Amino acid sequence: MPTIAKNNDVITVIIIFAVEPERQQELVDTIVEFVEKGVKHQPGFVSSSIHKSIDGVRVMNYAQWKTQEDYQAFINNSELRQLGAKLSQFQIHESHVYEVVVSLPDDATRKIAKGGLIHLAEFKVKPENQMRLVELEREYVKVGLQHPDLISANFHRSLDGVHNVNYGQWRTLDNFEVLVTDPKYKPLNEYWQGLAENQFHLYEVVFTEPAD
Template sequence: MPTLATNNEAIAVIIIFRVEPDRQTKLLETIAEFLETVKEQPGFISSSIHKSLDGVKVANYAQWQSVEDYEAFLNDADVQAKAAKLRTFSPPDAHTYEIFISESKVGTPQIQTGEYVVHIAEFRMSPENQPAMVELAKEHVKPAMELPELISATFHRSFDGTRVINYGHWRDSSAIEELRKQPGFGSESPYWEGIAENEFHLYEVLFTEPAT
């Protein structure tokens, strides 16, 4: 199973699709079909497919050995031709990341099916604001981890400076509302105000595909 740790040698590629609820299942089927090609590519490690509980997002958390391997995959015309069906959906938000915080109550967090509800928070910012967002995340992750239902929180920063993503594990889908009641985490005066825009969704992990 993929692990989420600051000492991972792999890079993370997080790809988030926005989709109409009535097309979410079709998108998931299309991604699964294309993964049969992806998992054979040099440098590919794993791909974990998530669907949002509200039906409007699909997230692919992939791991590759290096940025160079991932870019070679993107630049392979034959491989990308096989992704034609994916391009009938809205363009995804796709970036390469490194992990800079990983807090957990259960050892090294893992991506696996059926155990936790996944919370993916997408912070979008201009590159000059990413360092400030990173410091704010470091400051606020420990207070959040005091909530008993939050099992882990793993923060990623994109190499292009425009994203920070928190991948969290929760015991149940209602528990996150307790976090939103805490100072700095709700809609009023959130800790990222003026630095980033935030959107979050709750997901279930459907499956994890390793390399061939």
């Protein structure tokens, strides 16, 4: 079962596709087939976790590799590109290599399991502002963790300096809107302003390799 951990011995690759709702499941099936037939057999592959957004317009692959060199070798493999050619029919919204820089609370279980509920917040940032954003993320995440349904918050920074994401794990999303409407969580909706552009989607984990 995939695990999120700060300063672990992997790199994280997050690929987010934009998709029409009527093709979302087709895209999920296409990625799963590609992972099963080719990706998981590559040197350095650690895990792949496929998520589909609840609103139907995103599919995310949260993947882990042992090293950036292993991932680059996979990218450069022409036979694998041919095997995954069908994916070229779909639009990539964002694709970056990340490191995990904040994971709280310390005692949280950060296993990625099928059926898990995820809030993924995306921050587009200029390289000169990225580390300041990380500092603020570390400072304000404890406000969000006051929400009783939020299990963990896991901030990632892209190695190219232009993107941060928070992979938030939830027990249930029934009361998620409290995070954006309750005044006590107001700092969460403000700390990044002036440093980054922000958007988010809510996801369900639909596939993991290795499996549970």
